[in-house]
Amino acid sequence: MELAIRAPADGVAGTVPGNRGIWVGILCELTEFALMFVAYAWFKLTHPADFHNGPAMLNTAAGVANTVVMLTSGYFAVRALAAIRRNEVTGARNWLIATLAGGIAFLVIKAFEFRWNIDHGVVGTGNSFVAMYYYLTFNHLVHVVWGCLGLIWAILRTSFGAYSPEDHEGLESATLYWHATDLAWIVIFPLAYVLR
Amino acid sequence: MDTQERRATWVWLGLVGLTLGSAWLGEGQFSIGLTAVMVALIVGVKGLLVIRHFMGLTEKGSRLRLLMRLYFVVVPVLILLAGSAGLVMGA
Numbered sequence: 154m155e156l157a158i159r160a161p162a163d164g165v166a167g168t169v170p171g172n173r174g175i176w177v178g179i180l181c182e183l184t185e186f187a188l189m190f191v192a193y194a195w196f197k198l199t200h201p202a203d204f205h206n207g208p209a210m211l212n213t214a215a216g217v218a219n220t221v222v223m224l225t226s227g228y229f230a231v232r233a234l235a236a237i238r239r240n241e242v243t244g245a246r247n248w249l250i251a252t253l254a255g256g257i258a259f260l261v262i263k264a265f266e267f268r269w270n271i272d273h274g275v276v277g278t279g280n281s282f283v284a285m286y287y288y289l290t291f292n293h294l295v296h297v298v299w300g301c302l303g304l305i306w307a308i309l310r311t312s313f314g315a316y317s318p319e320d321h322e323g324l325e326s327a328t329l330y331w332h333a334t335d336l337a338w339i340v341i342f343p344l345a346y347v348l349r
Numbered sequence: 350m351d352t353q354e355r356r357a358t359w360v361w362l363g364l365v366g367l368t369l370g371s372a373w374l375g376e377g378q379f380s381i382g383l384t385a386v387m388v389a390l391i392v393g394v395k396g397l398l399v400i401r402h403f404m405g406l407t408e409k410g411s412r413l414r415l416l417m418r419l420y421f422v423v424v425p426v427l428i429l430l431a432g433s434a435g436l437v438m439g440a
Contacts, residue, residue: 169413170405176413183420190424194431204431208375217372221365227403228361234405235354332404339395340424342368343388347375348432 175326179333182296186337189292193285193344200281205349207282210275215266216346219259220338226255227335230328237311237321245324246311249304252331256301263294289341293334300334303327360402367391385432389425396421 169176197204233248270276277287307327310316316324350358371391374384397418400406406414 169408169411180416187420187424190427194427197431198433213372213375217368220368224361224364224368227399228357231357231361231403232354235351235357239351329404332399335403336396336399336421339399340392340428343371343375343392343428344431347371347388348385348428349375349377349381 171326171329172322175329179330182330182333182337185292186340189289190340190344193289196281196285197348203280203282204285207280207286208346208349210273210283211286211346212266212269213346215262215269216342219262219266220342222255222258222262223335223338226252226259227332229255230331234321234325234328237316237324238318240318242311242314242316245316246308249308249311249324249327252328253301253304253308256297256304256331259297260294260301263290286345289345293337293341296334296337300327300331303330357402360398364395364398367395381432385429389428389432392428393421393425396424 229248229252233245233252236242236244236248275283277284304327307324310323371388374387378384379387400414400417400421404417406417408414
C-alpha cells in the first residue's frame with residue numbers, strides 16, 4: 154500500500170513531506186490544541202484578573218529554557234533528515250539521539266518546574282489561569298512523550314539500516330511530529346508566561 | 350553542511366532570539382495592548398518559520414501548506430482577542 158503523498162501528476166514542483174498517516178495525526182493534534190487555545194481565550198475574557206496576575210506566579214526561566222530546548226531539538230531533527238538524505242546513516246542516528254536528548258531535557262525541566270510550582274503554591278485549584286496552565290502544559294507534555302517514543306523508534310530503525318536517501322519516510326514522519334509538538338509549544342509559551 | 354542546513358541554522362538562531370524577545374516583553378516593558386500585538390506577531394513569525402524551514406512545507410499551491418500557514422494567522426488573532434481582556438485589567 155502506498156502511503157507517501159506524491160506531487161500531482163501534472164508535474165507541479167515539490168512534494169509534501171512525510172506520509173498521510175502522520176499528517177492526519179498532526180492535524181488532529183493541532184486541532185486539539187486549537188480548541189484549548191479557544192478555551193484559554195474564553196477563560197481569559199471571563200476571568201481577566203486571574204490571567205493578569207497568572208504569569209508572574211510561574212517560573213519564567215523554566216518556560217524560556219523549555220522553549221529554547223524544544224527549538225534546538227527541532228533544529229537537530231532537521232539535521233538528522235539532512236544527514237540521511239546524504240546517506241550519512243551514523244550522522245542521522247546521532248542527530249536523532251540529540252533530538253531525543255532535547256525531548257528528555259524538556260521533560261526534566263518540566264518536572265523541575267512542576268515541583269517548583271508545588272513548593273510555591275501554584276496548584277490547580279481556585280484559579281482559572283493556573284487550571285488552564287496545567288491543562289495546556291500537561292497535554293503538551295503527553296505529546297512530547299509520544300514524540301520521544303516516535304524518535305526512539307526512528308533511532309532504532311536508523312541503527313538497523315532501515316533508511317536510505319531514497320526511502321526515509323518513517324524518519325521524516327517522526328521528525329514532522331516532533332516539529333508539530335514544537336509548534337504547539339510556540340503558542341503555549343507566550344500564553345502561559347508572557348501575555349497578561 | 351549544505352545551503353539548506355545553513356539556512357536552518359540561521360532560522361534556529363532567529364527562533365531562539367524571538368523567544369528571548371518574547372520573554373523580555375513578559376517583563377512588562379510595554380503596555381498590555383502593545384505586548385499582545387508583538388506577542389501575536391512573534392508567534393505568527395515563529396510558526397511560519399518552523400512550517401517553512403523545519404517541516405519543509407514548501408510546495409506552492411499545497412492545501413496542506415495553506416492550512417498550516419492559516420493556523421498561524423488564526424491563532425495570533427486569537428491571542429490578540431485574548432489580550433484584549435488584559436486591557437481591561439491594565440487600564
